[in-house]
Amino acid sequence: MKVSIINCLQFLFLVFISSSTQAHSKSSTKVNPVHTETRTCFSRRSPCFLKRITCPRQCPTSHPKDPKAKVCYIDCYSPICKAECRNRKPNCSGRGAACLDPRFIGGDGIVFYFHGKSNEHFSLVSDPKLQINARFIGLRPSGRKRDYTWIQALGILFDSHTLSLEATPAAAWDEEVEHLKFSYDGQELNVPTGYSSSWTSANEDLKIERTESKNSVIVTLQEIAEISVNVVPVTKKDDRIHNYQIPPDDCFAHLEVQFRFFGLSPKVEGVLGRTYQPDFKNPVKPGVAMPVVGGEDRYRTSTLLSTDCKSCLFSPIGVLHQNFAFMKDLGIVDCMGSTKIGQGIVCRK
């Protein structure tokens, strides 16, 4: 983590401004024996704007050296403004998850399945500022009524940019081999392998950071969303249990994903997105073991990066305008260099 001295000074200066108006005592000189980090949120939209938040002792840092350790996390868009300990890997039982043969957990906490169709694309989230599509892969063993499907790729559109993230096919799974491929604005993107290595876009609104040396990343779209991703194969055990009849020459490498969204609109659409509508009535009946939802016709897109589904809401032009004002606003507090992306920033004492 690179935090230059100048950045730190600017950080302290800003803290000074915010705290001097409240006539605080000298809390910045307090000695903390566990060396917990102090973090803050640098977006004016955040209810925690410039509040100093101390990480819990159980997870004193937001970038632990141990990939398995929990990280200190601040949700800058929740009014609580407290740090919490969190896994960086997708939690397939948590809200916003899309794992397995896709099993989703909605924003309302309700589990549902959406099968889609293999080799087709469906919008998982469609909102004026954000579109996330998924490419489904799969197979249909003879005699079955539907395809068995997995999410092989995500196509993400935000302001005027696109990011795609794909699991590369493999005959057999080897966790020592990288199975992730990224493209940004149509160009292949190299995110060096190695735990914690990362890539940040030129205007710092997008960051991809590895949460394992290979096959796991967290993607941060500043102020919009955070996406934890693992690439995994369909295991022999799953194949046996579900009788998928996976062929010997393809392990169906696919994505396990967990989304966190900041500031979706109340009209948000998409297979998963609509479950974040404040007044969403989930069609899933309670007590059903494997509730399947439809919507293929409303959410199908023609490619991984198109926004042409019937219920799609993404509008890059409206966003461009909003975003200009927004970036200017950010510029005022742009003192953290490449570390300002994500949930607050770090400044060590």
Ligand SMILES: *[C@@H]1O[C@H](CO)[C@@H](O)[C@H](O)[C@H]1NC(C)=O
């Ligand atoms: C995953 O999320 C579920 C539901 O919120 C929670 O009960 C569980 O403890 C989480 N697992 C981990 C490893 O954090």
